[in-house]
Amino acid sequence: MALTCGDIFKFIAAVFLPPLGVFLELGCGRDLVINILLTILGFIPGVIHAFYIICKW
Template identity: 60%
Template sequence: MPFTASDLIKIVLAIVLPPLGVFLERGCNADFLINILLTVLGYIPGIIHAIYIIFKF
């Protein structure tokens, strides 16, 4: 799957506000709730999870 401009925007948003990047990629589901929890517990784990979700095929 090619890397698109929307993926770049999602990555930037995932760095600034990780749950927003996950929401744009997957919508409001378990991944979104997990990312909110990870972001509350620690900002870096939230970013890592968001980047993982965006790059996961």
């Protein structure tokens, strides 16, 4: 899917708080829980997962 101008805000949010970027993209769900767990385990895996979700959807 092509990236839009609205995705810029999601990427910025994902850098500072990765679960927020996932929430803005998909809302509450399984991917948000996965991202919260990844962010707790290590900040960088949470950011990578958030970027993946934003680019994928």
